[in-house]
Amino acid sequence: VRILRSAWVARLAALVLLVSGLSLSKHRADSEAATLEVPDGAYGWTAELPVGERFMDGYHVVKNMGDVPVKIIRVTSELTGRTLREEGARVALLDRGYVAWQYLPSWPPREPKLGTVVPAEGAVLRPGHKASTYGYELLLGYEVIGKGRSTRKSVTVEYEVGGRRYKQTYVATLAICSPKPYKPGCADEYAGTF
Amino acid sequence: VTRTGASLAAALTLVSAAPAAGGTAPAHSGATTSAAPGVPTAPPDHITAVEVNPGLSARLKAATGNAQLQTLLAGTLMDDQGRPVAGVEVRVDLEPSRAVVHRQPKNVGAMSLQLARAATDSAGRFELRVPKLADPFEGFADQDGTVSLLVGSFGRTHSLLYHLRVRPPATDGAGWTWASVDAAVISPQASTIRRSAKVRTQGLRALRLTAHRNAPRAKRAGGIDVGEACSHNAWTWRKATGIGDLERRWVNVQRIHTDNQIRARYEWSNTSNLETDAAANLGAKGVLVSAGFVRSETVSAGVDFTLPAFGYQDAQVDFTFRPYHLQCMNPITGHWYYSGKFEWRPEIFTGGNRFAKPYSAIFPCGQYVTPIEQRLWVARTSSFTYANGVSLLGVTLRSRQTNSENHKLTYTASSPTWICGKDDWPTRASQVREK
Numbered sequence: 253v254r255i256l257r258s259a260w261v262a263r264l265a266a267l268v269l270l271v272s273g274l275s276l277s278k279h280r281a282d283s284e285a286a287t288l289e290v291p292d293g294a295y296g297w298t299a300e301l302p303v304g305e306r307f308m309d310g311y312h313v314v315k316n317m318g319d320v321p322v323k324i325i326r327v328t329s330e331l332t333g334r335t336l337r338e339e340g341a342r343v344a345l346l347d348r349g350y351v352a353w354q355y356l357p358s359w360p361p362r363e364p365k366l367g368t369v370v371p372a373e374g375a376v377l378r379p380g381h382k383a384s385t386y387g388y389e390l391l392l393g394y395e396v397i398g399k400g401r402s403t404r405k406s407v408t409v410e411y412e413v414g415g416r417r418y419k420q421t422y423v424a425t426l427a428i429c430s431p432k433p434y435k436p437g438c439a440d441e442y443a444g445t446f
Numbered sequence: 447v448t449r450t451g452a453s454l455a456a457a458l459t460l461v462s463a464a465p466a467a468g469g470t471a472p473a474h475s476g477a478t479t480s481a482a483p484g485v486p487t488a489p490p491d492h493i494t495a496v497e498v499n500p501g502l503s504a505r506l507k508a509a510t511g512n513a514q515l516q517t518l519l520a521g522t523l524m525d526d527q528g529r530p531v532a533g534v535e536v537r538v539d540l541e542p543s544r545a546v547v548h549r550q551p552k553n554v555g556a557m558s559l560q561l562a563r564a565a566t567d568s569a570g571r572f573e574l575r576v577p578k579l580a581d582p583f584e585g586f587a588d589q590d591g592t593v594s595l596l597v598g599s600f601g602r603t604h605s606l607l608y609h610l611r612v613r614p615p616a617t618d619g620a621g622w623t624w625a626s627v628d629a630a631v632i633s634p635q636a637s638t639i640r641r642s643a644k645v646r647t648q649g650l651r652a653l654r655l656t657a658h659r660n661a662p663r664a665k666r667a668g669g670i671d672v673g674e675a676c677s678h679n680a681w682t683w684r685k686a687t688g689i690g691d692l693e694r695r696w697v698n699v700q701r702i703h704t705d706n707q708i709r710a711r712y713e714w715s716n717t718s719n720l721e722t723d724a725a726a727n728l729g730a731k732g733v734l735v736s737a738g739f740v741r742s743e744t745v746s747a748g749v750d751f752t753l754p755a756f757g758y759q760d761a762q763v764d765f766t767f768r769p770y771h772l773q774c775m776n777p778i779t780g781h782w783y784y785s786g787k788f789e790w791r792p793e794i795f796t797g798g799n800r801f802a803k804p805y806s807a808i809f810p811c812g813q814y815v816t817p818i819e820q821r822l823w824v825a826r827t828s829s830f831t832y833a834n835g836v837s838l839l840g841v842t843l844r845s846r847q848t849n850s851e852n853h854k855l856t857y858t859a860s861s862p863t864w865i866c867g868k869d870d871w872p873t874r875a876s877q878v879r880e881k
Contacts (some may be wrong), residue, residue, distance in 0.1 A: 295873040299820040311816070313871050317643070350864075351871045352816045386813060387871075440823050442854065 284413040287318030296425030300432040306359040315387035325410040333402025339393035341372035359393035498585035509577030520573040521653025530570025534601035537563035541594040555682030592625040604657035605728035609738035676774035676785040686769040703879035707863035714748035723843035726789035734841040742792040764798030811866035
């Protein structure tokens with residue numbers, strides 16, 4: 253009876269350890285995921301551009317709010333329509349001259365005030381005071397490949413913290429109309445609830 | 447010392463002669479105000495009141511005896527001179543939602559639900575602990591799921607009323623969070639919390655509230671201060687309905703600054719997230735003090751503001767303000783009597799709107815500058831507090847617009863230019879201007 257009782261106590265202890273381990277692990281995952289702060293709410297911009305233009309959208313500030321590095325794995329756009337093509341993503345580091353540059357009519361961007369620019373895939377966002385206040389700027393490249401209106405609904409960032417992978421999607425819309433001027437005007441891709 | 451609210455009558459009916467346990471009865475009930483500028487018509491003694499959510503009252507009562515408690519609010523109570531107010535009782539009540547308040551007939555109040563009360567120690571410290579409760583908070587929560595808490599303390603020499611808006615726990619055991627942080631009442635010692643993302647949770651436990659001195663000749667009834675006696679009893683607010691009780695004031699909702707290249711449009715969809723300080727009369731002598739943020743009683747449609755280039759303006763809207771009298775229940779007779787305390791609150795947006803020149807200087811563009819060339823729109827949660835958003839009967843009150851995804855702020859650049867945010871990059875900043 254004593255042996256049986258001991259076995260049950262051991263099993264119970266193992267179960268408690270397992271449950272508490274899972275709970276701690278989830279807590280750690282939540283905390284690590286929050287290390288990268290992406291834009292929240294909803295915002296976007298609208299432009300009329302000529303067919304063939306390659307341009308940069310730099311209105312994406314991400315912040316490292318933790319005390320460990322964040323490694324970017326991939327940045328992707330949710331596009332609708334047939335007139336806009338994704339050309340890639342880069343990251344402007346902390347030495348840039350402006351916190352975010354909305355639009356440049358070139359891709360890849362050639363602008364000294366963007367400071368050090370690296371490919372988004374594999375970019376390491378180091379922590380620190382400036383990383384958590386000023387943040388890093390994601391630069392997204394697109395090409396207008398036809399006439400009409402196309403939009404971007406959201407942006408997804410996949411990243412790694414402490415050897416684990418996470419993914420966040422945020423609402424930052426684009427509405428691009430071509431040719432320029434576009435009649436009767438290019439409507440915003442408004443994503444609020446007004 | 448922590449106790450939950452007084453026991454309440456069972457059903458959602460008019461509350462009459464059911465005495466509340468642990469309460470204090472004044473010698474007799476009676477209105478105490480006299481006519482003076484800014485003092486509304488005294489309310490009748492005998493009003494009735496409805497219990498808003500008897501189920502929640504029952505859950506609270508049941509949970510009090512056997513559940514673990516959690517800290518809802520904690521901090522210190524100081525007087526106007528910064529000295530601790532020791533040995534007085536502080537209470538926190540859940541306030542009825544604006545929809546419930548709005549639909550009450552004349553002379554009927556919707557009762558607050560007392561969550562906890564505790565005494566301050568010699569340093570003025572208090573801690574208000576509540577059972578672990580979760581949704582639903584029907585009858586108390588506004589449409590966005592947030593609730594208003596009222597912290598009160600009526601001592602022999604000092605009184606306090608302070609409203610704050612919080613988000614209740616979604617599940618049992620989860621924490622209460624500040625829906626719209628009021629940095630002005632966070633203890634100066636907690637400056638690190640104020641700057642951190644934890645302000646919504648930890649800030650509620652680092653409050654520094656100010657109690658105001660009672661009027662020296664506050665009328666007493668039978669030797670008992672009716673306000674002080676009110677501390678322990680059930681509360682309700684009664685809307686003043688006297689002719690001439692309404693005041694109309696301009697309230698700031700947004701500050702917009704354009705230079706030579708930007709035109710701005712602010713589409714203010716409705717009034718649901720505009721708050722102003724309540725202006726409370728605690729000493730019953732017509733001296734008003736700020737009593738924390740409250741929302742208007744009704745939600746109305748908003749308006750669009752369009753600002754051309756070279757503008758530096760405050761978008762203002764016209765509101766009516768109405769007095770509400772704090773009534774307390776005599777636990778022995780079950781009758782409601784007037785506490786001698788009242789406050790002015792925003793009631794209805796009249797539809798009036800205008801641009802006005804701001805009083806304060808333009809904020810400097812710091813590190814959050816961005817080149818902009820294309821039309822930008824933003825519909826993000828952001829909050830901006832005006833220190834002098836309303837002027838009412840001799841007191842300057844704050845107004846606060848919390849933008850949500852229910853609004854749209856659009857900046858249109860006629861040629862490439864720069865905009866900057868006051869405290870973050872422009873899509874996240876509380877204020878944006880053209881550089």
